[in-house]
Amino acid sequence: MDMYSRNRTKPVLSASGLTVEVKSGNDKLLLVDSVDFQIYGGKTLCLVGESGSGKSMTARAILGLCPKPCQSYANSLLIEDINYVRHKRVQVSAVRGDRVSLIPQDPMGALNPLLTIGRQMVEGFLYHKKGTYKDAKSKALELLSKVRISDPETRFAQYTHQLSGGENQRVLIAMSLMCDPAVLIADEPTTALDKTLQLEILTLFRDLQEALGVGILFITHDFDAVSFVGDYVNVMYAGQIVESGSVTDIMHSPAHPYTKSLLSCIPRLDQQNHGKLPSAIEGTVPLPVSDFQGCLFYERCESAVDLCQVDPIELRKIDKERHSRCIVDVHTIEE
């Protein structure tokens, strides 16, 4: 199917009730708590949160690759209109790497040091029976140049230790596109790189999406990256989505106190700080025990009231395409 003709208004990936839990002693910890989201072709959904918020685990759950002690469930997971959930379990192994690809977090460790780049690029292609070795190789070289790697022919025969971090990251991006996936999951692709490289890679993501129309789930803790590549964003905290909406809306007028705190942590050159450092959010992300009462952010929240501690807080629609998991007043949204 030609990528350009992809329907850009129906989601290419739609997850509902995605949950990841792990037993810890007698407790069951919810690492991801019944998360719903949609990814559209040609658009980027960002998943933002601190370490421990469950964002990486969400990505693993979509791919059905949660580590052994964890169990993952879902009500439905639709990828290109096919539901990959049977008996509440995600079973995507047939299309893993094919329709949905992962760009992992650690560029230096994600490639097998003993095999050549080229070999690793073509193996997925060949395994999913997309063509012959010749097809695979030419596609690989084409993608390598698309991700702006110099001298693709030579790189094809080299090994991961011969490439820099940035180059490895580009290779991983190219590798993820080998089978023309509908969805790309990028797990903190720029975290391990330094600032100058980050901008290059982010630009690459934007350009590739523009050219190929692929839907991207972009996981990060960096709001700068969100503002650069994101179309929509889901803010995650302790396994739950606490706010969702378009990037422009949320960054302009965040509704949830957690989002507000995250945004205020970023030093902004265009604001006056009056000589103060940006405020870090005090405390740490709590362990997501399943029978927790009330709002999980309560103890670190500046706007909290007593009511916040009573019942679990639902994700409420506060505007067109905007949701927030907070019962404190809504009129903080300008407009």
Next chain:
Amino acid sequence: MARFLLSRLAISCLVLIVVSMLSFGLFHLTGDAALAFAGEDTTEAEMALIRERLGLGKPIYLQYLVSVEKLLKGDFGISLFTQEPVIGLLISKLAVTVKLAAISICIAVAIAIPLGVISAYSYNSWVDWLVTFSVTIGQAIPSFWLALMLSTFFGLYLGWLPVAGDGSLRHFVLPSVTLGIAMVPALTWVTKTGMLDVLDASYILFARAKGLSSARIALFHALPNAILPVISLLSVQLGQLLAGSVVIETVFSINGIGRLALVSIQRADLPIIQSVVLCLACIYLVLTLLADLVNRYIDPRLRNQ
């Protein structure tokens, strides 16, 4: 590659030179070679004759150089006892020990590697615990005792297998099982830890994310990485096997190089002893070189060093 080989060969030659000097020096200086050879009842005159025959009159470094000269010409000397040329003895006995070692390694690998892999995959389960327990026990068993136990039980008590000699393949069963079992604990452990390190690696997760089957991942991604430390260990164990086979060969009366060495030591047959030491050192160097070459072939990070 050429540079690597050349420098290794140069170092190996140097090592061999030092080894030969050491063995020569040690055996000639720590005791009276003539006395050890002749025994205590010889007369003064006989001793003088023996000394002359052995060339012990000259200063030690001259003696050494003489023996080196002969060695380079391929002359390993002749046995003081049987007058046979040493080189023939070396080759024939070495062949027996190599046969024993080869079978032992096959047995060891056949047991240890699957055990290590299973143990890694079922980490922290009762299977893993059992394997770890067996490894701990196995490392503490004295090999000569194991040899005796096995030969007494399977050989004398049950009468299934021969316990002495090396005539047929059946003769090699008990000794190679003993040696093989002795090697299993270390091999299993290295395989297991190697596999664990690999299973945790990011590239394994990524390979799974690409959708590859578990079999493909195990064979092409996990195994090559896990096997690297195993190869190094195997080469060391093989070297130690050849050098340390003396006990097993004695217990089972196998006419290998270990037994040759022991008998020669008891008879103070110096030419043989020195040649055996040199030969074994040479084999060790060759084995480690081969292991390193294999590692370089498998692991591209080791090339261009």
Next chain:
Amino acid sequence: MRGVGNLSVDNHRDQEGKLSMWSKRKKFLFGLSIVVCFLLIAILAPWITLHDPYHQDLSSRLLLPFWTEHGSWEYPLGTDELGRDYFSRLVYGARVSIAVGFIVVAISAPIGLLLGIIGGYFGGRTDGVIMFIITTRLALPVVLVTLAIVSITGGSFVVAVLVLGFLFWDRFAIVTRSATQQLRNKQFVTAARAYGSSHAQILFTEIMPNVVNQILTIVSIEMAHAILVEAALSFLGLGVQPPTPSWGLMVAESRALSFFLPHLVTLPGLAIFFLVLGFNLLGDGLQSLNRR
């Protein structure tokens, strides 16, 4: 319920949890208790045995242990071919084995440590020389060399132990060297250099203490190793000489009778096994505890 938000469930080894921590300590304690037991047996030998292990009584040859029909408590584990009390010989044999373990390591550990630290710290040419020395030692068939030297100088305990001591330092050297290499690049060493400490000072005050942990493990394991090798040497007749009781020698002496009187061979073997096991567990336990 507060906690660190970063749950690392990925790593296999992190899954070990509390149970394994306890079992590591168990390993260490178990090994330690075995070793201490043997130590006590060796030290208290004269008080726990009824007979002199050297005393031969040819009229009481090959008596059976107490659990057999004809056995008695006078000779609890029977007697050997020369009428010597087997229990006493086993107990005094512990002295020999433990002495071997300690003396060999006392000699080889300093040698290996020194070589390893120098090579690991200074690197470059010096390390090249050290590696050459280590390679040469590894190329030597140590068992055969030991046998030869012992034989030429007339077999004895002292010679065997000395030779083993001067040959068994390789493991110490290798481990110390790699540990030192890792430490050398750490920041506290750089800081010490900047502060003006001399090499020697750094070696002693910064590097040595950090290496000691791993060395203790190797000490334990090499003691076990030395005991095994001495037993093998004595078994071959080129270690401890008769009539000194050495477990390896006892196995050799009773070999011919092993079919009819298996306990003569089994008991010394078990003794070796348990002592070696003790040292191994101790060393392993130390290593696991250090990993944290």
